[in-house]
Amino acid sequence: MESYGTVNVCVDCMLHHANGECGSCHREEGHGQEPLSSIEDGFSVTAGMGWEDHADDCLTNVINDLRERFPDVKWPDVPGDYECDCETDTYSTSQCAGCGSYLHGERHAMTLFKD
Numbered sequence: 052m053e054s055y056g057t058v059n060v061c062v063d064c065m066l067h068h069a070n071g072e073c074g075s076c077h078r079e080e081g082h083g084q085e086p087l088s089s090i091e092d093g094f095s096v097t098a099g100m101g102w103e104d105h106a107d108d109c110l111t112n113v114i115n116d117l118r119e120r121f122p123d124v125k126w127p128d129v130p131g132d133y134e135c136d137c138e139t140d141t142y143s144t145s146q147c148a149g150c151g152s153y154l155h156g157e158r159h160a161m162t163l164f165k166d
Contacts, residue, residue: 052164057100059140059158060087064149068098068161084150093166096149100160105137112137 066073067086075082090096105112111129118126138160146153149161 052095052166054101055094055163055165057104057160058096058148058163059143059145060096060149060161061147061152061154062157062159063152064147065098065159065161068096068149082150083154084147084152087149089147089149089151090163095164095166096161097164098159098161100138100162104160105135109135109137111135 060068063073063075063082064086073082073086087096102111102115107113110133114126114129117124140158142156143158144155145158147158148163
Protein backbone atom coordinates (compact mmCIF):
# COMPACT_ATOMS: atom_id res chain seq x y z
CA MET A 52 0.00 0.00 0.00
CA GLU A 53 1.19 3.47 -0.87
CA SER A 54 0.67 6.38 1.53
CA TYR A 55 -1.03 9.46 0.13
CA GLY A 56 -0.46 11.53 3.28
CA THR A 57 -2.70 12.86 6.00
CA VAL A 58 -6.39 13.70 5.70
CA ASN A 59 -8.45 15.35 8.43
CA VAL A 60 -11.82 13.87 9.31
CA CYS A 61 -14.71 14.76 11.62
CA VAL A 62 -15.49 12.98 14.87
CA ASP A 63 -18.22 10.83 13.25
CA CYS A 64 -15.78 9.51 10.61
CA MET A 65 -13.04 8.92 13.18
CA LEU A 66 -15.41 7.02 15.49
CA HIS A 67 -16.86 4.94 12.62
CA HIS A 68 -13.37 3.92 11.63
CA ALA A 69 -12.42 3.02 15.21
CA ASN A 70 -15.69 1.51 16.48
CA GLY A 71 -18.02 0.91 13.52
CA GLU A 72 -20.49 3.46 14.90
CA CYS A 73 -20.70 6.95 16.36
CA GLY A 74 -23.06 9.06 18.46
CA SER A 75 -25.01 10.16 15.38
CA CYS A 76 -25.91 6.53 14.62
CA HIS A 77 -28.20 6.55 17.64
CA ARG A 78 -29.93 9.86 17.00
CA GLU A 79 -33.25 10.11 15.23
CA GLU A 80 -31.84 12.44 12.55
CA GLY A 81 -28.80 10.19 11.96
CA HIS A 82 -25.80 11.38 9.98
CA GLY A 83 -25.68 14.53 7.88
CA GLN A 84 -23.27 12.69 5.57
CA GLU A 85 -22.42 8.98 5.55
CA PRO A 86 -19.12 8.55 7.47
CA LEU A 87 -16.05 7.94 5.29
CA SER A 88 -18.19 8.05 2.12
CA SER A 89 -15.74 10.48 0.45
CA ILE A 90 -12.91 7.95 0.57
CA GLU A 91 -12.85 6.63 -2.99
CA ASP A 92 -12.78 2.96 -3.93
CA GLY A 93 -9.22 1.66 -4.01
CA PHE A 94 -8.23 3.80 -1.01
CA SER A 95 -8.35 3.17 2.72
CA VAL A 96 -7.51 5.10 5.87
CA THR A 97 -5.87 4.34 9.17
CA ALA A 98 -5.96 6.40 12.36
CA GLY A 99 -3.12 8.84 12.97
CA MET A 100 -0.46 10.42 10.81
CA GLY A 101 3.03 9.56 9.67
CA TRP A 102 5.89 11.17 11.58
CA GLU A 103 6.80 13.38 8.62
CA ASP A 104 3.43 15.15 8.90
CA HIS A 105 3.94 16.14 12.54
CA ALA A 106 4.80 19.80 13.24
CA ASP A 107 8.45 20.77 12.81
CA ASP A 108 8.87 21.32 16.56
CA CYS A 109 7.07 18.11 17.58
CA LEU A 110 9.41 15.63 19.30
CA THR A 111 8.06 12.81 17.11
CA ASN A 112 9.14 14.66 13.97
CA VAL A 113 12.44 15.91 15.39
CA ILE A 114 13.72 12.50 16.54
CA ASN A 115 12.61 10.65 13.41
CA ASP A 116 14.01 13.36 11.13
CA LEU A 117 17.37 13.21 12.91
CA ARG A 118 17.32 9.41 12.74
CA GLU A 119 16.75 9.59 8.97
CA ARG A 120 19.38 12.28 8.33
CA PHE A 121 22.04 10.72 10.58
CA PRO A 122 21.51 6.95 10.43
CA ASP A 123 24.90 6.13 11.98
CA VAL A 124 24.04 7.91 15.26
CA LYS A 125 22.05 6.15 17.99
CA TRP A 126 18.95 8.31 18.59
CA PRO A 127 16.54 7.73 21.47
CA ASP A 128 12.98 6.67 20.81
CA VAL A 129 10.15 9.09 21.46
CA PRO A 130 9.28 8.60 25.15
CA GLY A 131 6.26 6.36 25.65
CA ASP A 132 4.49 9.01 27.72
CA TYR A 133 5.05 11.78 25.15
CA GLU A 134 1.83 13.13 23.68
CA CYS A 135 1.56 15.77 21.01
CA ASP A 136 -1.50 17.50 19.64
CA CYS A 137 -0.50 17.32 15.97
CA GLU A 138 -3.21 14.78 15.16
CA THR A 139 -6.17 16.83 16.46
CA ASP A 140 -7.47 20.20 15.32
CA THR A 141 -9.81 21.20 18.13
CA TYR A 142 -11.85 23.56 15.93
CA SER A 143 -11.88 23.51 12.16
CA THR A 144 -14.04 25.22 9.57
CA SER A 145 -12.66 22.99 6.80
CA GLN A 146 -14.64 20.31 5.01
CA CYS A 147 -14.27 16.79 6.41
CA ALA A 148 -12.12 14.70 4.04
CA GLY A 149 -13.97 11.56 5.13
CA CYS A 150 -17.60 12.45 4.51
CA GLY A 151 -17.58 15.91 2.96
CA SER A 152 -19.45 17.58 5.82
CA TYR A 153 -18.92 21.32 6.26
CA LEU A 154 -20.03 21.28 9.91
CA HIS A 155 -17.42 23.05 12.02
CA GLY A 156 -15.72 21.21 14.85
CA GLU A 157 -12.87 18.85 15.65
CA ARG A 158 -10.85 17.20 12.93
CA HIS A 159 -8.69 14.13 13.48
CA ALA A 160 -5.72 13.02 11.41
CA MET A 161 -5.90 9.83 9.40
CA THR A 162 -3.44 8.51 6.84
CA LEU A 163 -4.81 7.82 3.36
CA PHE A 164 -3.47 4.75 1.56
CA LYS A 165 -3.93 3.51 -1.98
CA ASP A 166 -4.78 -0.19 -1.77
